[in-house]
Amino acid sequence: MSRIRAAVLGSPIEHSLSPVLHRAAYQELGLADWSYDRFEVDEAALPRFMAGLGAEWAGLSLTMPLKxxxxxxxxxxxxxxxxxxxxxxxxxxxxxxxVGDNTDIPGIVAALHERGIDTVPSAAVLGAGATASSALAALARICSGEVTAYVRSAGRAAEMRQWGERLGVEVRTADWSAAAGALTAPLVIATTPAGTTDALAAAVPQAPGTLFDVLYDPWPTALAAAWDERGGTLVGGLDLLVHQAVLQVGQMTGRPGPLAAMRAAGERALAAR
Structure with missing residues (x-):
């Protein structure tokens, strides 16, 4: 039986959960001839890796710094x-x-939809990196009003306004020192590295809306824990990871990705860390 191959590429890649999720999908779907691996590949090594792919390859997942x-x-x-x-x-x-695609954007929308969030009148984004631009693209689909992006520099602020213009989102920027003000928005998307939002936990209001924190390890973040304690709706990084992987499985195999099986596998893997 010939093997059909897929893999995730990036650097660093050791802690990627993608193999856990995709292998769980293959098992659930009965795709015994499919395999999914991980490869440490940086930008310099990427052309050679791509040149070496044979006809047995069906798909790739890309993480930083390769997107x-x-x-x-x-x-x-x-x-x-x-x-x-x-x-x-x-x-x-x-x-x-x-052929390349981006499943992070519809993955964000799907994760919010699962929590009953289909439209919001306004939103706030914490951070201004690559994930923040994907968040803006997702908000272009569900947010009817203004998005406020909280950033650390004038350069980052300009970048977020440019992304807003490109994506058709009305973006206002504010300095990170005022980030506590973001927490009253109906939807807050935190796209910053671990520890960055910890100081905001004490500022979570008594009746918060929805927080989408894209981190999943460690989980919960201090902000997410405070949000949950005050009764807000919480969406986490594992939700995004699973939903975008579900869409990847669908594209690579032609079969709908099994959400429940993939989420359960991801939860088990995180619990074992």
Whole structure:
């Protein structure tokens, strides 16, 4: 029986949960001839890795720092990926084409939809990195009003306003020193590294709206724990990871990704860390 291969690439890659999620999907779907691995690949090594892929390869997941570096090596990318200039999914088609997509954006929307959040009148974004631009692209689909981005520098503020113009989102920027003000928004998306929002935990209001914190390890963050304690709706990084992986499985295998099985596998893996 010939093997059909898929993998996640990035650097560092050792702690990626993608193999756990995709292998759980293959098991649930009965895809015994599919395998999913992880490879430590940086930007310099990416062209050689891509050149070495054979016909047995069906798809790739891309994490940092490869989401933009992969684009010149592909035959085409989706409108969704082009909107943020970032690819996290590559499908290798039977006719030999390599096509990129971004499942982070619809993954954010799907994770919110699962919690009953379909539309919001306004939102706040904490941070201004690559994940923040994906958050803005997701908000373009569900937010009817203004998005306030809390950032640390004038340069980052300008970048977020430019992303807003490109994505059709009304973006106002504010200095990070005022980030406690974000917590009264109906939807807050925290895209910052671990520890960055810990100081905001004490400022969570008594009746908060929805917090989407993209971290999953460690979990909960101090902000997420305070949010949950005050009765707010909480969406975590594992929710995003699972939903975007569900979409990847669907694209790579042609079969709907099994959400429940993949989430359970991710929860078990995190609990074992």
């Amino acid at each position: 933009r570096a992969i684009i010149p090596l592909l035959d085409g990318i989706s409108d969704t990926a082009a909107s943020v200039e970032a690819v996290n999914t590559v499908v290798l088609t039977e006719d030999g084409r390599r």
